[in-house]
Amino acid sequence: MIYIWLHRCPVLDKRGMLTRRAVLTTVQRTLLTYSSRCLASSTKPVGAPTMSAAAPRKVNLALCQLLTSADKEKNIATATAAIKEAASHGAELVVLPEMWNCPYSNDSFPTYAEDIDGGTSQSVAALAAAARQNRVVLVGGSIPEKREGHLYNTCCVFSKQGQLLAKHRKVHLFDIDIPGKVTFKESETLTSGQSITVVDTEAGRLGIGICYDIRFPELAMLYAKRGAQCIVYPGAFNMTTGPVHWELLQRARAVDNQLFVATCSPARNPESSYQAWGHSTAVGPFAEVLATTDHQPGIVYTQLEYAQLDERRTNMPLTQQKRSDLYELLDKTQQ
Numbered sequence: 156m157i158y159i160w161l162h163r164c165p166v167l168d169k170r171g172m173l174t175r176r177a178v179l180t181t182v183q184r185t186l187l188t189y190s191s192r193c194l195a196s197s198t199k200p201v202g203a204p205t206m207s208a209a210a211p212r213k214v215n216l217a218l219c220q221l222l223t224s225a226d227k228e229k230n231i232a233t234a235t236a237a238i239k240e241a242a243s244h245g246a247e248l249v250v251l252p253e254m255w256n257c258p259y260s261n262d263s264f265p266t267y268a269e270d271i272d273g274g275t276s277q278s279v280a281a282l283a284a285a286a287r288q289n290r291v292v293l294v295g296g297s298i299p300e301k302r303e304g305h306l307y308n309t310c311c312v313f314s315k316q317g318q319l320l321a322k323h324r325k326v327h328l329f330d331i332d333i334p335g336k337v338t339f340k341e342s343e344t345l346t347s348g349q350s351i352t353v354v355d356t357e358a359g360r361l362g363i364g365i366c367y368d369i370r371f372p373e374l375a376m377l378y379a380k381r382g383a384q385c386i387v388y389p390g391a392f393n394m395t396t397g398p399v400h401w402e403l404l405q406r407a408r409a410v411d412n413q414l415f416v417a418t419c420s421p422a423r424n425p426e427s428s429y430q431a432w433g434h435s436t437a438v439g440p441f442a443e444v445l446a447t448t449d450h451q452p453g454i455v456y457t458q459l460e461y462a463q464l465d466e467r468r469t470n471m472p473l474t475q476q477k478r479s480d481l482y483e484l485l486d487k488t489q490q
């Protein structure tokens with residue numbers, strides 16, 4: 156290997172001989188490449204399952220910031236049209252917003268709720284068909300789910316064949332009260348999910364959270380530990396918390412865990428009782444904003460280069476530098 160590199164080295168002296176500096180640089184570079192490869196493979200999160208050889212290196216991502224209304228049929232039509240448009244622009248991983256099939260309100264959740272496990276969900280059937288027809292991995296935002304007398308805020312993930320790969324029920328319910336600004340209590344109607352979700356897809360290993368879930372760093376840490384390459388959060392922040400926290404939280408989750416974060420919000424609807432902040436965004440593992448938007452309906456496109464995960468983790472091997480003798484993250488779901 157060193158022999159081949161020396162022959163390719165362009166740094167020659169007047170007689171056409173390799174300079175001593177060029178030889179040293181080449182040897183140094185070879186050793187560096189070798190050691191960084193060793194480091195990269197040893198910085199894999201502990202306990203992370205091995206990705207298959209077919210795992211993608213680059214994924215074209217589309218975040219569909221949809222304008223939702225009180226008309227469910229219209230919302231479904233808007234969503235399926237957006238998925239088609241995203242696919243026609245080369246998207247392989249398409250994300251929809253939180254509660255895209257109904258208005259974001261406690262009054263609406265019971266009336267718009269669908270039985271996913273019972274196989275009668277009109278919204279899920281439409282998403283499965285759209286994923287299959289457009290050959291995209293689809294993180295289908297969330298819809299209100301009804302099951303055995305409970306309502307959940309649920310995200311479904313589909314393969315390119317339209318197969319339901321995973322279902323994540325919002326784990327942390329959005330109960331906040333900032334007087335005069337925003338008061339919302341999802342727990343008045345919804346029940347929280349009892350499990351966390353990491354799913355292998357043709358667009359990489361994804362961790363799934365819904366909106367308020369992004370505020371809990373331990374969840375993202377568990378996802379990183381399980382080898383998630385990107386955490387996807389369909390979400391609908393509001394006009395009080397959105398401007399201050401939305402981007403901050405995404406960048407924090409990304410930089411702490413050295414992975415990609417993608418969020419997808421509904422567009423702001425002036426007629427709605429809940430004004431969504433919008434600003435669907437993708438963030439890279441160095442906390443860099445890769446793509447974002449304002450509050451209008453639209454699709455945000457970017458590419459996730461998964462090789463950057465190895466690069467960043469080699470640059471700063473945080474997983475190895477952790478002081479596990481002083482603190483530890485306890486995964487209670489694997490006991």
Ligand SMILES: NC(=O)CC(=O)C(=O)O
Nearest residue numbers: 329366367391392393396
């Ligand atoms: N809507 C949410 O779940 C969360 C939110 O708006 C916030 O955390 O702020």
